[in-house]
Amino acid sequence: MSKKVLVLGETREGALRNVSFEAIAAAKKISGGGEVVAVLLGEAVSEFGNELVAYGADRVITVEHPHLKSYTSDGYGQAFMAVVDQEQPEAIVFGHTAVGKDLSPKIASKLQTGLISDVTDIEGEGADAVFIRPIYSGKAFEKVKLKEDGVVFITVRPNNIAPLEREERSGDVSSLSVDITNLRTIIKNVVRKSAEGVDLSEAKVIIAGGRGVKSKEGFEPLQELADLLGGAVGASRGACDADYCDYSLQIGQTGKVVTPDLYIAAGISGAIQHMAGMSNSKVIVAINKDPEANIFKVADYGIVGDLFDVIPLLTEEFKKVM
């Protein structure tokens, strides 16, 4: 049985996020040949419509309103529910992003349906689709499905489901006018703390430092390598507790759970809580002075040595070949 699927498209710093293309690919699987309709909410977002079509959306609906300039659960909630009322979808896919995590429970509550969040893989298609998600921060996985008839609602973790090839496709981009009122939250300001706009959860490459980094300044060579590779810098709890970096960089069972293509752990011993947050990365490189460090147990490649020797050399070596 085919399903009509709504996908929330998201932009960040003036461009569509990769996770939105991944969400479209997930929606295609769930749709079992049904229609995939992407939804864009914002102040001025219609210019992004065709790009979502190129990545596989059959149709795009935009809701534009000054009150949608910044995300609020009230504003986005009203706009998205208006689209739901018009389209009557049988499934919904969001990215498991700051917006997706905040908005999806509200929409699921209004639709009185189950929400399967942080999905990393989908088995089967259409009505038989079963969703795989990490639990205990990746120490284990579960397979989940919706119990009975109802709207199938999932959020997909960035970097896990491959997007479709970008192709010239045709699809209608239309707008829906929604009255957005009674916002209970007023956004005052956003202070940028993440470097270069590469978000940890979406980064393809992460260079993470632990206690071995020894100081705030110690993160500089890591940042340099991350910048070169278009990645982001992360940290272990040890480094955050020692005040070498902000808690927003923490990776682990408390902190962020990440699955980049390449994870370079520098001066991280590999506490079980940290490993829970990164052990599902595709390729792991460990750099540590202590050959007995736990982190080597999950590493694909290890270098026993001082990170302050290894990381700058690594940066130089990558510069030569890239």
Next chain:
Amino acid sequence: MNIYVLVKRTFDTEEKLVVSGGQIQEDGAEFIINPYDEYAIEEAITVRDAHGGEVTVVTIGDEEAEKQLRTALAMGADKAVLINTEDDVEEMDQFTAAYILAEYLKDKEADLILAGNVAIDGGSGQVGPRVADLLDINYVTTITSLEIEGETVKIVRDIEGDAEELETSLPLLVTAQQGLNEPRYPSLPGIMKAKKKPLEELELDDLDIDEEDVEAKTETIEVYLPPKKQAGRILEGEIPSQVSELVSLLRSEAKVI
């Protein structure tokens, strides 16, 4: 101020998981208050101390969860409520939990409800916002700072590493992110006092909830551990040659760069 904190009993983060019969084995495991809920409890106590009122911690579970509630009372919460679902609910999901909590909270006239932004076991991060929606109050997730000035609530929240500053008002539900505060350890006098603080136990009947109303919407078919990673390669030789070998391996073998 009437303050409620939603807490969950979870596996200690030190625990290794054992799966047998398609389920995670709990025998002999250590349990803790979900670490994000600890931030919520700490913040609730701080708000009460500044503005007056009462902090009630609420959990859903079985009798085992009493231990975590006593810990919250020892930290400084005033009252605890255990909604014991052991006999009534076989399978629970986020819909179930939110429904039960909202039914409990609906006539409590809570000014502020706090919860962790995510539980480290199930990791769904849904229950807080779902409860707020059912109660028709506003919510703000992943907060790192909370200031209440009269009617206005000033909040900073973490959005993927950036700090968003916003204003809203009570009644409100917030979910705690790391960095909000440093949770206190229960003091010895706190632990003694906690033994005498009220801990109410309720069942679904007491909340006029039918078992059918809270039937889970989702179903877990299987639980499994990730495949064990094969031991990796520790490179050898002088550091510079290891580094160039690593770069070529990442490009040609692993193909990630």
